[in-house]
Amino acid sequence: MKTKRLFLSCGMLICLFAATVHAADYYWVGGTGNWSDFSTHWATSSGGTVFHTSVPTLADNVIFDENSFTGIKQVVTIDVMAECNNFLCTKVKNKPTISSMSPLTVNGSFQLCTGMVFTTNGQIQFVSNNLNNKINVATDSTYIMGMMFNGAGSWIFESDYLMPPTTGMIQVQQGTVNTNGKNITVSNFMAMAFANDIRYSI
Numbered sequence: 778m779k780t781k782r783l784f785l786s787c788g789m790l791i792c793l794f795a796a797t798v799h800a801a802d803y804y805w806v807g808g809t810g811n812w813s814d815f816s817t818h819w820a821t822s823s824g825g826t827v828f829h830t831s832v833p834t835l836a837d838n839v840i841f842d843e844n845s846f847t848g849i850k851q852v853v854t855i856d857v858m859a860e861c862n863n864f865l866c867t868k869v870k871n872k873p874t875i876s877s878m879s880p881l882t883v884n885g886s887f888q889l890c891t892g893m894v895f896t897t898n899g900q901i902q903f904v905s906n907n908l909n910n911k912i913n914v915a916t917d918s919t920y921i922m923g924m925m926f927n928g929a930g931s932w933i934f935e936s937d938y939l940m941p942p943t944t945g946m947i948q949v950q951q952g953t954v955n956t957n958g959k960n961i962t963v964s965n966f967m968a969m970a971f972a973n974d975i976r977y978s979i
Contacts, residue, residue, distance in 0.1 A: 800862050803833045805841045808851040808873075812859050833861045835884040835904075841875070841893075843868040855879055855897070866890045872917065884928075886911040888935075889919065896920040903952075905930035914938045921945070926952045934959045 803819045810818045812832065819829045824844030833839050839861040841853075848871060855877030863885035869892050877897040884905050889895050893916050901921060903910070905928040914921065915936040923946040926932065931953035937960045940946070946965040947954075 801829070801833075801837045803829055803837050803839045803861070805839070805845040805853065808845075808847040809853070811854050811856040813857050818853075832857065832859070835860045835882065836862055838863040838865060838885070841866045841869055841873075843870050845869065846871040846873045850874065852876060855881060858882075860884070864888065866893060869893045888913045889916045891915060891917060894918045898922050900925055902927060903932060904928040905932075905952075909933060911935055923948065926950065926954055928952050931955065933957050934961060937961065940964065 802821070804821070804823045804825060805818055806820045806824060806826075807818050812818075815830065815832050816828050819833065819839075821827045821829060823840070823842055846869070851871065851873045853873065853875045855875070856879070858879050859877070860882040861884065864881075864883050864887045866889050869890055872892060872894070874894040874896065876895075877899055879897075880899040880902060881897060882902045882904060885907065887901065887903070888911055890913075895914070895916050896918070897920065900923040902925045903912075907930045910930060910932045912932055913935040919938070920941060921938075922941060922944060925948045927950040929952055933955045934957050939962045941964070943964050945963050946967065947961070947963050948967045950968075
């Protein structure tokens with residue numbers, strides 16, 4: 778494994794376009810359940826009882842907060858190829874787990890918090906065209922197989938992260954990734970051959 782502090786800026790001929798529709802806020806409620814259970818778990822307000830009529834899209838923010846879990850160590854299973862705008866966790870209680878076997882696509886910031894577990898054997902794909910998206914993976918336990926950056930925007934790390942030994946990969950196809958002086962340990966790093974500028978220090 779190699780520990781790198783990276784500032785990366787990559788360009789590609791192909792651009793991804795960010796969603797232009799207005800975002801809706803999706804609040805997780807009801808404790809244990811599947812991401813696809815929108816009619817029982819994705820509420821329109823924190824702790825609310827009015828539910829959305831579909832799963833979140835790239836335009837929508839997903840929020841896990843103090844009203845999301847009703848008991849100790851409940852589990853949210855990402856059972857579909859999920860996507861969202863911002864993925865936000867704040868003031869989460871009861872030590873829940875968010876678990877996924879599928880890729881997750883994020884069009885904005887990705888912010889976890891202590892007091893929870895996040896684990897995915899899939900890849901998180903960051904596709905924003907906006908600047909200054911935040912990444913914070915500070916939890917009681919975090920396991921992310923890999924991260925891919927493929928948008929014209931920029932991301933800044935707000936926490937250290939040790940990726941899984943032998944498998945953890947960061948791949949930058951497009952955009953700017955700033956580790957902000959945080960220690961990011963990866964087994965593999967890849968930047969596209971079309972990159973017009975890459976700067977890093979070991």
